[in-house]
Amino acid sequence: MEEIHQGQISDTLARHADSLNDISQKIWREPELYFQEKFAHNLLTDFLERNGFTVVRGYKNIATAFRAEFQSPNYDRLLHPTIAVLCEYDALPEIGHACGHNLIAEAGIATGLALRDVLTSHADTAQAVDGKLVILGTPAEEQGGGKVILINEGAFLDIDFAMMVHPFVRNDLEPVILGIEACRVEFRGKAAHAACGPWEAVNALDAAVSLYQNVALFR
Ligand SMILES: [Zn+2]
Structure with missing residues (x-):
């Protein structure tokens, strides 16, 4: 990614830092268990819609899942990638957001805003970045296997690759990936x-x- 885009990403994140932190804190203060994440679902989808995303609430018949999309003006499905960024937002019984899923949600929507600006601001120039961004709300991660249901329902069929971050007590560049067997x-x-x-x-x-x-x- 070129320097011009990196500067833009930093600008966008700095501009929205307070509202992003506010959303994270609200979710942290209102912990909801698996498949009951109504408050977080509404907060995140309202925010994404206000910020120009096309939002489907209750995605794939899961009331607290969502899909929010944004694409570059010259996006072509056959030429450009579709990237998903995943948000988690469920909590644990008794200890609330001890796993920090409120931060996963914050990082997901922050990435959404930053990439939205990258996808739009240089259209029709040599620095244009084309693609479709999907912010996928994946509930029930502490229990309930939300992503497994979404995979079986075909939520990832049009996604070229998916990313997310999970908070931890230190930086871990080589995490144990559950999808592989060592x-x-x-x-x-x-x-x-x-x-x-x-x-x-x-x-x-x-x-x-x-x-x-x-x-x-x-x-
Ligand atoms: Zn977790």
Whole structure:
């Protein structure tokens, strides 16, 4: 992204810092459990609509899910990406927003505002950025598997990639991603007896290459 866009993003975030913080604080003070996030849903969708997004409330028959869209003036579905930024906003029983989902919601709508300005302000110039931005409200993350339901309902079918942030006590650039399974594989070779030919040996690298190629084909 060019410097001109980075400056614009900082400007937009600074301009809206107070109202973004206000929304986050309101959600924090009004914790709602999974599938009951009416207050947060209304607050976020009203805000996005006021800021130029086309909003669907109660998306995919989930009362507290939403989808808000914004696209560049020259957006072409076949040429330009569709990117989703996810907002979570449910809380935990008794300890409220201990997981900080109010901050996920704030970061999601902040990204929405910043990219909205990038998508519009340089249209028809060499710095134009084209694409469609979808702010997706995904409820029921502490319990209820909100995103699983949304995936099964086809909410991500037109999305090229989706992003979100989750607050943590420190920066974590390599988080454990729940959608992958990590495993450790050891390859051991075996030397040949002096009496045998070298072809009797077992080459660990052969096994590693073979695993690599088979996993690649399996995909
Ligand atoms: Zn969480």
